[in-house]
Amino acid sequence: MSHCNTIIDTLRQRGYRITPQREIVVDILAHAGRHITAEEIFDQMQKRIRVTNLSTVYRTLDVLWEEGFACRNDLSEGKTVYATHQHGPHIHLVCRRCDAVLDANSQVLDAMGEEIRSRYGFDADLQHLSIFGICADCSA
Amino acid sequence: MSHCNTIIDTLRQRGYRITPQREIVVDILAHAGRHITAEEIFDQMQKRIRVTNLSTVYRTLDVLWEEGFACRNDLSEGKTVYATHQHGPHIHLVCRRCDAVLDANSQVLDAMGEEIRSRYGFDADLQHLSIFGICADCSA
């Protein structure tokens, strides 16, 4: 069973109604293989369905994020980017001076995730985190 | 010397021009003692200076953030919040289901910060990080 279908079926089990719009957003996002903006999803979506709307895309992405099927990141590019969890795991180190984005191994977060869970009962999303700071070039 | 003056003097040393608008934003932010939105800063600012503008506040906050004097956080409240580093250190665990915000000790990040620095030469801002996930109540 494809990743898309797993997401769709789980959403249905959780009480969400499955509309053609939602299926298309999930399909585009799951097959993008990279970070993608809401507007890019909307553009691709319009090739497949006549009448649809950017706010539907945003609302669907909200659901996917809230339900843990998508990650949402600010990479200092002016627009929020989305991906499924098939993209990853890794973290993005975003320089707040030059906006460079360095991909890093997310294993450095594993111990921290475990500690947050045991101390606070909080299940942190750490598979695709953005962390701001100053890159090596800008420090020098 | 007050915290405000340290910030202002350092900005001047780094080549930024010190305008009354910037001094007021720094003063409001440093004395807020909490997270504060750009609009709240603007409202307080208008009581002190006749003509000024919200985009000046945003631009000043950008400078303060880029130069490492302010932190900027998305706490799922609809608006970005700012604070000086006197507020903190701690992290915010933000539940993506119920929007609850749990304050947590930032020491859980110390080892990670060190590893990121040694592995990638990246100086991560970890004094006042927001981490999304699912809170204990929503997990149950």
Added chain:
DNA sequence: GGTGCAATTGCAACTATTTGCATTAAGGAT
């Protein structure tokens, strides 16, 4: 204390994202 020039400002227009509301349609029950 003037002068020059680039950085900063106010303003207006713009982009990104969210929201209220009337209409449509998913899917459980019959």
Added chain:
DNA sequence: ATCCTTAATGCAAATAGTTGCAATTGCACC
């Protein structure tokens, strides 16, 4: 297959934040 409830949609308007540009002003140099 049809009916019913209410979640989801499209659309338009609102909100949050950014940007281009002409006018202003900080401050380095004299």
